[in-house]
Amino acid sequence: MYQILFSELISLFPFIFFGMSLCFVLLFYSLISTQKWVYDSKTFVFNKVSFIYSVYISSFVIITVFNSPSFCTIQFFGSIACDSVSFYSQLFILFLGLICLASYSINNRHHFFNYFEFFYVYLISIFSIFILVSSTDLISVYLCLELQSLTIYILSASNKNSSFSIEASLKYLIIGAFSSGFFLFGSSLVYGFIGTTNYFFLHDLVNFHFQESSIVYVGFTFVFFSLLFKLGVAPFHMWMPDIVEGVEISLSIFIITASKFSLLICLLRFVSTHYLSFYQFIFLFFTVLSWAIGSLGLSYQKRVKRFLIFSSISHYGFIMLSISINTLCSFQFAFIYYTVYLISSILIFVLVMCMGKKNNNIIIFLDEIEGLIRENYFLTFCFSIVIFSIAGIPPFSGFFIKYFIIVSFIDIITVLILWFFIVFSVINIFYYIRVIKLLIFSSSFSENYFPTCYSFSNSSTSVSTLVVFSILVLVFPTSLPLLFNLGYYLSMHFFFLFFSI
Amino acid sequence: MEFILFITFSITIIISSFFVISVYNTVHSAFFLILSFFNGSCLLILSGSDFLGFLFIIIYVGAISVLFLFVIIILNLNQFDFSQKHIKLDSPSYLFYIFLFSCGFLSFVYIIFIMLTWPAYDQAIPTLYLLNYIQIIDSVNNVNTFSQILYSYYFFYLLLSGVILLTAMVGSVYLTLNKVSFFQKVSKFQQVHNQISRISSASISIIRYKNHYDL
Numbered sequence: 001m002y003q004i005l006f007s008e009l010i011s012l013f014p015f016i017f018f019g020m021s022l023c024f025v026l027l028f029y030s031l032i033s034t035q036k037w038v039y040d041s042k043t044f045v046f047n048k049v050s051f052i053y054s055v056y057i058s059s060f061v062i063i064t065v066f067n068s069p070s071f072c073t074i075q076f077f078g079s080i081a082c083d084s085v086s087f088y089s090q091l092f093i094l095f096l097g098l099i100c101l102a103s104y105s106i107n108n109r110h111h112f113f114n115y116f117e118f119f120y121v122y123l124i125s126i127f128s129i130f131i132l133v134s135s136t137d138l139i140s141v142y143l144c145l146e147l148q149s150l151t152i153y154i155l156s157a158s159n160k161n162s163s164f165s166i167e168a169s170l171k172y173l174i175i176g177a178f179s180s181g182f183f184l185f186g187s188s189l190v191y192g193f194i195g196t197t198n199y200f201f202l203h204d205l206v207n208f209h210f211q212e213s214s215i216v217y218v219g220f221t222f223v224f225f226s227l228l229f230k231l232g233v234a235p236f237h238m239w240m241p242d243i244v245e246g247v248e249i250s251l252s253i254f255i256i257t258a259s260k261f262s263l264l265i266c267l268l269r270f271v272s273t274h275y276l277s278f279y280q281f282i283f284l285f286f287t288v289l290s291w292a293i294g295s296l297g298l299s300y301q302k303r304v305k306r307f308l309i310f311s312s313i314s315h316y317g318f319i320m321l322s323i324s325i326n327t328l329c330s331f332q333f334a335f336i337y338y339t340v341y342l343i344s345s346i347l348i349f350v351l352v353m354c355m356g357k358k359n360n361n362i363i364i365f366l367d368e369i370e371g372l373i374r375e376n377y378f379l380t381f382c383f384s385i386v387i388f389s390i391a392g393i394p395p396f397s398g399f400f401i402k403y404f405i406i407v408s409f410i411d412i413i414t415v416l417i418l419w420f421f422i423v424f425s426v427i428n429i430f431y432y433i434r435v436i437k438l439l440i441f442s443s444s445f446s447e448n449y450f451p452t453c454y455s456f457s458n459s460s461t462s463v464s465t466l467v468v469f470s471i472l473v474l475v476f477p478t479s480l481p482l483l484f485n486l487g488y489y490l491s492m493h494f495f496f497l498f499f500s501i
Numbered sequence: 502m503e504f505i506l507f508i509t510f511s512i513t514i515i516i517s518s519f520f521v522i523s524v525y526n527t528v529h530s531a532f533f534l535i536l537s538f539f540n541g542s543c544l545l546i547l548s549g550s551d552f553l554g555f556l557f558i559i560i561y562v563g564a565i566s567v568l569f570l571f572v573i574i575i576l577n578l579n580q581f582d583f584s585q586k587h588i589k590l591d592s593p594s595y596l597f598y599i600f601l602f603s604c605g606f607l608s609f610v611y612i613i614f615i616m617l618t619w620p621a622y623d624q625a626i627p628t629l630y631l632l633n634y635i636q637i638i639d640s641v642n643n644v645n646t647f648s649q650i651l652y653s654y655y656f657f658y659l660l661l662s663g664v665i666l667l668t669a670m671v672g673s674v675y676l677t678l679n680k681v682s683f684f685q686k687v688s689k690f691q692q693v694h695n696q697i698s699r700i701s702s703a704s705i706s707i708i709r710y711k712n713h714y715d716l
Contacts, residue, residue: 117675154672
């Protein structure tokens with residue numbers, strides 16, 4: 001029978017704590033917060049989130065104490081691996097989740113601030129990402145993907161007054177069902193022809209014993225494409241702008257950072273079991289397509305969120321490029337690129353959130369940030385720095401990561417891809433510079449779009465410290481060696497995980 | 502006996518699936534759909550794959566057909582006027598309805614019979630001097646096998662799917678519940694319990710205006 005050793009129980013402790021706290025939070029809010037004395041006291045209403053914050057922070061502590069990255073344990077008959085990849089990405093995802101929760105306090109005018117269910121579903125989403133990051137079995141990956149997308153359907157439909165959010169939720173439902181159908185079909189083919197869904201067994205069987213049947217590779221390809229579909233890289237990008245634009249802006253930060261990060265880890269875990277030779281071609285094809293669509297989508301883009309999403313699609317091109325080479329160094333660069341991209345994208349969304357119009361609505365169109373410098377110098381300064389970093393202008397770290405990727409892989413990749421890179425990045429930079437021209441050098445100043453920005457002292461202090469800190473990260477690329485070490489550690493684990501047993 | 506059961510179930514499936522598309526009343530056609538699913542699960546149980554049959558009932562009858570019924574009742578499709586262009590079939594006589602529902606009742610009785618005699622498979626080991634080991638090994642039925650694997654090796658997946666169901670429940674409550682929030686006491690209809698429980702001291706409250714929270 002199944003027995004859990006104490007050392008294994010220690011490494012499972014974060015999951016157990018998170019699952020128990022899910023039950024406890026539900027009981028607490030459904031039993032205690034409905035009492036009349038709680039309902040009458042006004043302070044509790046605002047501190048509703050504080051309980052969930054405390055769950056976050058205590059899980060931070062528990063992960064760092066108990067889930068020590070020095071050893072790797074495989075739990076639940078190979079369905080979960082508690083290794084350093086899962087450790088660091090769990091910490092990272094908790095950090096992202098805290099930022100997204102903190103960004104809700106900027107625009108707390110929404111009605112769902114009074115609902116505890118919203119934050120509860122949010123917590124479940126973080127829990128599903130926790131397991132997804134460390135799952136090493138096709139079944140557990142499927143279940144976690146379903147749980148995560150179910151929570152995002154609920155969260156995106158939570159703004160009931162807006163028809164856009166309901167539309168985004170329905171679209172995400174249909175798209176998610178479609179791609180998980182592909183996932184299930186592929187994994188059933190794999191199970192039918194190999195007889196296991198476990199990554200460790202798959203790695204051994206495919207690499208050492210099993211060379212003949214090609215239908216297994218069809219199954220692998222289905223799973224691979226469905227993961228890419230959920231990641232939203234270029235040929236499958238069609239759902240991204242509609243959905244991220246429709247939902248609440250804090251939730252769109254969550255979707256494009258935390259959920260995409262977990263999907264990337266999941267994709268890397270899946271790909272590192274068996275790297276088929278035609279994956280490289282697919283990755284390169286997707287790279288070029290992502291650059292093309294990301295840069296052409298920016299052209300004459302009127303809406304802010306769509307602008308940011310198309311820029312993120314062109315960033316995915318770089319990640320695909322560095323994954324396609326499938327060496328330790330390339331995985332390292334993919335991690336570093338993703339980290340810097342995440343920091344800059346969170347920053348730019350938070351900065352967009354801090355700008356408001358007269359009627360306290362978040363800006364929707366790019367024209368509304370016209371002449372921002374006359375209103376708020378600091379906000380304009382931060383915004384232009386982040387835009388420069390995203391575009392890849394030299395003193396910022398956004399330049400350095402692109403530079404490292406191109407320089408280190410210039411011998412391996414073909415010259416044609418470099419030509420594509422140059423052409424599309426020129427187009428990209430033109431539109432980024434156009435935004436900066438709108439911000440600073442704009443001559444027209446329309447009364448309709450009068451940018452009355454929140455100053456930073458008015459919004460919550462945690463967000464402002466976050467903004468200042470991460471702008472420091474972007475400005476001084478001295479933090480890059482740290483990222484390099486971390487990325488090396490993580491990518492090393494991807495390669496040696498399957499040999500460590 | 503088994504042959505007769507097989508014939509009745511399969512004939513009932515064919516007839517009821519014919520009536521699903523030919524009956525005008527949509528609620529009746531949904532009932533015929535449920536009947537055909539029921540008989541299909543009976544066929545599966547008859548052929549030995551009992552777990553699949555129970556899944557058929559739970560998923561198709563319990564979830565999907567009931568969902569169909571709800572949608573039909575909510576949309577109120579009964580008032581929909583079919584044009585004369587469709588092929589007109591005479592409505593079946595009541596005798597036929599009685600026959601079909603007796604078939605459905607028979608299948609129901611069969612499932613109940615199977616469920617009642619379930620533990621008999623395990624306990625009906627001959628206690629005489631000869632133990633039939635093959636029968637002991639064979640008597641572990643499908644449901645038992647599935648549960649033995651599911652609750653030991655795959656208990657983690659069971660827990661995860663439990664969390665998925667919990668999320669679905671919380672989410673459906675959250676999306677449909679129109680909870681009046683603390684600040685926004687809007688009532689579009691008469692709320693009697695609020696009017697009765699109104700106290701004069703609690704009805705007036707002073708709220709200090711804060712710019713930040715944008716009340």
